[in-house]
Amino acid sequence: MKTAHASRCVAVLTALVLWTSSWCAQAEQIPFEQLLEEADHLRSLDPGAFDSKLSELTSRTGEASPAQLEHLQYLKAYQLAYSGRYDLAIQQASRLFETSEIDALRFRAGLLVANSHAATRDFSNGLAYLESSLELLPNIHDRQLRHDGSTVAALLYNQVGQYELGHRLSEDILASEPSERSACFAGYLRMEAMRELDLFVDPPSAVEALIAKCAALNEALAANLARSQLSRMLAQSGDLKSAISVLEDNLPEITATRYPRLVSEIQSLLAEHLLATGDTAGAERRARLAIAASSDTQFSMPVVVAHHTLYEIALMRGDMAEALEHYRNYAAADKAYLDDAQAKQMAYQMVRHETNRKSQEIALLNRQNEVLALEKQASALATRNTQLLVALLAVLLGTMALWAWKTKRAQVLFRRLAETDALTGISNRMHFSHRAEEALAFCRKDGEEAGLVMFDLDEFKSINDRFGHATGDWVLAEVAKVCADVCRKNDRFGRLGGEEFAFLLVGCDLPSSVALAQSCRKRIAAIDTSPTGHVFNVTASFGVAGTHASGYDFLQLLSRADDALYQAKHAGRDRVRTHGLQSDTTEIAAT
Numbered sequence: 104m105k106t107a108h109a110s111r112c113v114a115v116l117t118a119l120v121l122w123t124s125s126w127c128a129q130a131e132q133i134p135f136e137q138l139l140e141e142a143d144h145l146r147s148l149d150p151g152a153f154d155s156k157l158s159e160l161t162s163r164t165g166e167a168s169p170a171q172l173e174h175l176q177y178l179k180a181y182q183l184a185y186s187g188r189y190d191l192a193i194q195q196a197s198r199l200f201e202t203s204e205i206d207a208l209r210f211r212a213g214l215l216v217a218n219s220h221a222a223t224r225d226f227s228n229g230l231a232y233l234e235s236s237l238e239l240l241p242n243i244h245d246r247q248l249r250h251d252g253s254t255v256a257a258l259l260y261n262q263v264g265q266y267e268l269g270h271r272l273s274e275d276i277l278a279s280e281p282s283e284r285s286a287c288f289a290g291y292l293r294m295e296a297m298r299e300l301d302l303f304v305d306p307p308s309a310v311e312a313l314i315a316k317c318a319a320l321n322e323a324l325a326a327n328l329a330r331s332q333l334s335r336m337l338a339q340s341g342d343l344k345s346a347i348s349v350l351e352d353n354l355p356e357i358t359a360t361r362y363p364r365l366v367s368e369i370q371s372l373l374a375e376h377l378l379a380t381g382d383t384a385g386a387e388r389r390a391r392l393a394i395a396a397s398s399d400t401q402f403s404m405p406v407v408v409a410h411h412t413l414y415e416i417a418l419m420r421g422d423m424a425e426a427l428e429h430y431r432n433y434a435a436a437d438k439a440y441l442d443d444a445q446a447k448q449m450a451y452q453m454v455r456h457e458t459n460r461k462s463q464e465i466a467l468l469n470r471q472n473e474v475l476a477l478e479k480q481a482s483a484l485a486t487r488n489t490q491l492l493v494a495l496l497a498v499l500l501g502t503m504a505l506w507a508w509k510t511k512r513a514q515v516l517f518r519r520l521a522e523t524d525a526l527t528g529i530s531n532r533m534h535f536s537h538r539a540e541e542a543l544a545f546c547r548k549d550g551e552e553a554g555l556v557m558f559d560l561d562e563f564k565s566i567n568d569r570f571g572h573a574t575g576d577w578v579l580a581e582v583a584k585v586c587a588d589v590c591r592k593n594d595r596f597g598r599l600g601g602e603e604f605a606f607l608l609v610g611c612d613l614p615s616s617v618a619l620a621q622s623c624r625k626r627i628a629a630i631d632t633s634p635t636g637h638v639f640n641v642t643a644s645f646g647v648a649g650t651h652a653s654g655y656d657f658l659q660l661l662s663r664a665d666d667a668l669y670q671a672k673h674a675g676r677d678r679v680r681t682h683g684l685q686s687d688t689t690e691i692a693a694t
Contacts, residue, residue, distance in 0.1 A: 135166045139174050146181055148321045157182055173203050177212055189219040200232075206242040213239070214255040221259050233259055250276050250285040257292045261299075270296035287317040291325045294332055307336050324365060327357050331368055338376055347376045364403065367396040371405035374412045383416050390416075395572070407433065424636045432573055470495060524598045526576055527583035535597025539607040540657045542595055546609060547655040553609050554616025555657075557664035558623070558645040560602035561676040566639065574635045582641070585626040589619060605661070613649035613681060620645040620679045628677065644671035645679040653682065 133141075142156035160167075160175055167175065176199055184192035192215065199212035213236030220229030233256055243249050253272045261269035273293035276285055290313045297303040310333045317326035330349050337346035350357075350373050357369050370393035378386035393409040410433035417426035474492055522534035530538065539555075546553045560566075560582065567575040579602065586604065590596050595607040606623075608616050623645070630641045646668030653663045663682040671680040 135160070135163060135171060138163075139171060139178070142178055143174075146178065146185070150185065154182065170205060170208075173199060173205065173208055177208060177215070180212070180215055184215060184219045184222070189223045192216075193219045193223075197232075200236075206239055207245065207248055210236055210239045210243055210248065210252060214252055217259060218255055221262055226259075226263055229259060230263070246279075247282055247285065250279070250281050250289075254285060254288050254292065257289070257296075261292060261295055264299075266296040266299045270300065270302075283316065284320055284322065287313070287320055287322050287325050290316070291329050294329065298332065303332075307333060310336065323356050323360050324362055327353060327360070327365055327369065331372055334372055334376070338379070343376055343380050347373065347380070350376075363396050364405075367393045367403060367405040367409075370396060371409045371412070374409055378412055378415065383419060386412055387416050391571070422636075428573065428634075428636060524583075527580050527598055529583050529587060529604075530595070530597035532597060532599045535595060535599070535605065535607075536657065538595045538597075539605075542593070542607055542609050543650070543655045543657055543660075546650065551610050552612045552650050553607060553655070554611040554613060554619075554647060554649045555660040555664045556606040556608065556616055556620045556623070556645060556647050557599075557661065557668050558604055558620070558643045559668055559672070560627075561642045561644055561672075563602040566641075570635065570637045570639070574637060577635050578630075578632070578641055581630055582627055582643070585630060586623050589623050589626065605664070611649075613647065613651060616647050616649060617679055617681060620647050624677070624679060642677035644668055644676045646671055646682065647679060648682040 138156060138160055142153055142160060145153040145156060157175075157178060160178075164172065164175070176195060180192045180195040180199070183189075183195065196212040196215040196219070200209050200216060203209045203212065213232050217229045217232040217236060220226070220232060237252060237256065240249065240252060243252070253276050257269040257272035257276075260266070260272065269292055273289040273296065276289035277293065281289060294303060294305070294310070294313070297305075310329055314326050314329045314333065317323075317329060330353060334346045334349045337343075337349065350369050354369070357366060360366070370389045374386045374389035374393060377383075377389060390409040390412040393405050397403050397406045410429055414426055414429035414433050417423075417429050470492070474489075522530060524531040529535075543553060545551075560578070563575065563578070566578060579598075582604070583596075583598065586606075587596055590606065591608075593609045595609075596604070598604050606619070608619060611619070624643060627641055627643045632639050632641065646664040646666065648660050648663035648667060650660065653660050667680040667682040671678045674680065
């Protein structure tokens, strides 16, 4: 009896201790607002800690006020942008910009949208959002936030080649008692603008001081971009050993930023320096790393320099075939870089022209009022004033017509870029899907059959791993070319992504679709790979589905063709399979 009573007492005491511990933990919990401020402070300093804080904030949204929830939404949009999910970041931040009643939060959200558009090369929308955000500046009284806005503006202006504006804004920040963080970024942006304008005359010690300032703040991005400038200065002075050391000593930190532009620039610069010292093996490795780091951005100067370095190395080795291939890659990268620079300039001019047009309209209205006043004061000048007004209207109409023409031309160019796969020149996934759905709708209406052929290159990753991504890109372009020749006028052909392609064959029954797939398979297998400098086989596996059995829904057709493609892969690759049939009559192995 006494033992049972003692057990019950122990159980009660244990429960009381656990309840007390839980209550104390809740009492010691950090206030929601303080947690928000900590997350905001960590967002560019420590991505891992920032993600952890956001997770904790998300689990406690029941404690938040509407304003605090909006602040949390902004931080989540920032997290999406930092992780490269720019479309979602733009969607969430632009919603805040349009709906929030807090000017400071709208200002920050607008700057984030501008930055994210710039990251996706949509400089027209980026500059437009920047202009809209800067209109809020009269309502922003926090100096740090105003500096943040000027920093984003300077960064975007530097990106679109308006270095005079970027230089002026960064100088203004540095002259207005900035915080250490603002001084770090403004110092780098000033240095970048002056370098592009050929005005940079600061000694290496000034660059080292900037690096130390940014490094002390854990701003690895700005610190290492500044190190690239210091490395160039050391190389120009003939101290290649120090130029290389500055970069190699900080490679772990540079790689840890996971920022493609920085990694590519540092690797490309190292390749140049190593080649100058005669270390061709090291230079080649660094050049290839620079290209790999910029796999999603083929129009940057580091990619151009890396391809040129590989070209020079091949010449030094006497390998003319490889030299020719690298020169082609260099020429393509250089053209893409120049085209991108021109597109940036066009985007800036379009936004600036729109702003000027509004100013001209206001100026014209003011001038008309002046003309009316002059007519009342001096009727003798009425004729002359009328002629002046007509001339001004003609200039304005001419300007507006020119602007409309340039805008239309830019829209056509941007649409073509949005619809076409840059590597192969055929439709990208989004455009192919849209055109295929339209074609299927017409086929359903007219009672015509259609077939969908989907194919995937066999062992493509092995080609990339063995011969390099440049050879893989050549294979993709060559496959697109030989298969495009098979297409009829009304067929649709596109690249779904990676090494996957698809045809929509209008007016084709299933046997005809299989026949076209077989023809395409044979053409791919016959590709001569010797121009790449390597000899290897290229094969593909095909899946075919038809509307007679699968209906006219595009996604269903694609899914069934994908199932058949999987069957072809499973059966040994380099063959054609149709959906729902397992017999060897629809399966032809490689010969």
